[in-house]
Amino acid sequence: MFTVIPIAWYMGTLARNDPSKGIWMTAHKSIGITILLLTLFRIAYRTKTSAPELPETFSPQDKIAAHAAHILLYFILLAMPITGYLMSVLGGHPVNWFGLFEIPPGLQIDKPSGDVFHLLHKVGQWVTYAVISIHLLAVAKHVKSGNGILERMWPGKLGR
Numbered sequence: 001m002f003t004v005i006p007i008a009w010y011m012g013t014l015a016r017n018d019p020s021k022g023i024w025m026t027a028h029k030s031i032g033i034t035i036l037l038l039t040l041f042r043i044a045y046r047t048k049t050s051a052p053e054l055p056e057t058f059s060p061q062d063k064i065a066a067h068a069a070h071i072l073l074y075f076i077l078l079a080m081p082i083t084g085y086l087m088s089v090l091g092g093h094p095v096n097w098f099g100l101f102e103i104p105p106g107l108q109i110d111k112p113s114g115d116v117f118h119l120l121h122k123v124g125q126w127v128t129y130a131v132i133s134i135h136l137l138a139v140a141k142h143v144k145s146g147n148g149i150l151e152r153m154w155p156g157k158l159g160r
């Protein structure tokens with residue numbers, strides 16, 4: 001996420017006919033598709049294995065807030081690449097994964113629908129910034145309180 005977003009900002013500054021625009025666009029799309037695949041893998045794994053319980057120091061409200069925020073994070077991790085992909089293929093633009101192969105579009109070109117997903121992708125960025133900001137503020141709060149939430153992300157910390 002910390003690469004796909006700055007690349008999007010940078011490519012937005014380039015003129016339509018800038019020769020490097022295509023490379024940045026391919027990088028943005030390819031990283032975005034990779035995020036989608038990793039997220040699908042993560043969700044499949046997450047449904048098969050239960051996540052570690054939140055510590056007892058969390059109030060019931062804290063637990064609800066954490067779960068809600070994590071659901072929103074998963075939502076943007078799916079919605080942003082899906083809207084990006086649909087905007088591209090419906091608009092008739094190929095999606096090439098790191099220049100290695102073209103992802104079969106699987107859909108007919110339909111520019112009006114492509115425009116709708118374009119708008120959703122553009123608006124979705126603000127939801128993305130908001131949700132990530134909240135997440136990072138929560139991480140900072142946990143680090144400050146020294147409750148070990150950040151440390152337990154490290155493999156082996158929970159005996160896994």
Ligand code: HEM
Nearest residue numbers: 004008012028029032033035080081084085088095122125
């Ligand atoms: C987690 C994944 C993604 C995030 C967070 C993301 C985010 C963004 C952002 C912030 C912009 C700039 C919007 C603006 O200038 O107002 C953008 C533009 C764009 N994104 Fe994504 N994106 C993701 C995935 C994808 C994917 C998978 C594709 C296509 C396969 C894609 C295609 C595009 C295109 C074509 C643009 C340029 C739109 C324009 O010229 O207005 N994105 N994206």
Ligand code: HEM
Nearest residue numbers: 001002046051070073074077132135139149150151152153
């Ligand atoms: C510096 C950056 C980041 C740090 C330090 C960080 C840290 C954390 C921590 C400490 C947790 C709680 C883990 C637990 O319950 O044990 C977490 C969960 C999570 N983070 Fe982040 N995070 C970062 C960025 C992001 C970004 C950019 C995203 C996606 C947009 C993200 C998505 C998630 C998700 C989906 C969960 C919930 C995982 C689950 O319970 O299945 N994180 N993160």
